[in-house]
Amino acid sequence: MRVLLTGANRGLGLEWVRQLAARGETVFATCRQPEKAEALQVLQRRFPDNVKVFPLDVRSQESIAQAVDAVAAHTDALDVLINNAGILFEHERITNLQAEHLEVSFQVNAIGPMMLAKQALPLLQRGKRPVVFNISTMLASLTLKTFSGYYSYSASKAALNMLTRTLAAELRPQEIIVVAVHPGWVRTEMGGPGAPLSPEVSVQGMLRLLDSLTMRHSGRFWTWEGQEHPW
Numbered sequence: 753m754r755v756l757l758t759g760a761n762r763g764l765g766l767e768w769v770r771q772l773a774a775r776g777e778t779v780f781a782t783c784r785q786p787e788k789a790e791a792l793q794v795l796q797r798r799f800p801d802n803v804k805v806f807p808l809d810v811r812s813q814e815s816i817a818q819a820v821d822a823v824a825a826h827t828d829a830l831d832v833l834i835n836n837a838g839i840l841f842e843h844e845r846i847t848n849l850q851a852e853h854l855e856v857s858f859q860v861n862a863i864g865p866m867m868l869a870k871q872a873l874p875l876l877q878r879g880k881r882p883v884v885f886n887i888s889t890m891l892a893s894l895t896l897k898t899f900s901g902y903y904s905y906s907a908s909k910a911a912l913n914m915l916t917r918t919l920a921a922e923l924r925p926q927e928i929i930v931v932a933v934h935p936g937w938v939r940t941e942m943g944g945p946g947a948p949l950s951p952e953v954s955v956q957g958m959l960r961l962l963d964s965l966t967m968r969h970s971g972r973f974w975t976w977e978g979q980e981h982p983w
């Protein structure tokens with residue numbers, strides 16, 4: 753598989769690189785500051801044929817275009833785009849809610865993934881069983897979000913879910929699979945130390961799901977364990 757991944761320098765993104773490279777897949781691993789991404793550099797040295805690192809800030813349209821050009825210089829096709837980069841502002845209440853946090857969240861969690869899918873589409877169209885794998889969250893579920901907090905995060909990821917569903921419908925005739933996936937509550941900087949899942953177990957589950965995807969799965973919301981998630 754030839755995989756394009758965002759947010760590859762830490763957390764779930766770094767674990768994706770580790771597991772994909774260990775299996776012999778090719779990973780175009782992107783992050784905002786590759787020169788500071790020490791753990792990613794270690795993986796790049798360990799798997800020099802499999803891990804290619806490029807800069808990509810998903811808030812910048814210019815950066816998205818440059819990253820896709822750089823990937824296109826190495827491959828004529830992509831099989832998977834994993835939109836993993838994400839941002840979460842803690843402790844939001846209506847009294848302290850900031851427009852800037854809402855804006856940045858929509859840029860990183862919804863607009864960036866969609867614009868990257870747009871730019872990468874020609875490469876995906878030449879891929880084998882192409883998949884756009886959007887990392888969402890249960891906090892984006894309109895059905896389950898009956899509690900307060902996480903305004904910016906939940907709303908922007910719910911937008912990602914709608915974009916996922918709409919893109920899936922448009923790309924269905926081309927047999928490109930588009931899914932939203934909840935990775936579980938995972939021990940990363942975002943998930944915190946009290947989360948029940950390790951990145952290793954979460955990515956193992958998501959990789960099993962990725963391997964099993966067919967057109968039947970497209971346009972739907974899945975958990976890391978491969979169960980359907982309510983919108």
Ligand SMILES: NC(=O)c1ccc[n+]([C@@H]2O[C@H](COP(=O)([O-])OP(=O)(O)OC[C@H]3O[C@@H](n4cnc5c(N)ncnc54)[C@H](OP(=O)(O)O)[C@@H]3O)[C@@H](O)[C@H]2O)c1
Pocket residue numbers: 758759760761762763764765783784785808809810811835836837838839860887888889890934935936937938939940941942943944947
């Ligand atoms: N951990 C959980 O429990 C959990 C639960 C549900 C969903 N998720 C989702 O899973 C994904 C990965 O989260 P994580 O737990 O690994 O979080 P994390 O450890 O906080 O990592 C977030 C990643 O996103 C990157 N990022 C942020 N803004 C970016 C931008 N403008 N351009 C490019 N990359 C950017 C970060 O890069 P920098 O180092 O440059 O900031 C980092 O690589 C996210 O989409 C998150 O919403 C996580």
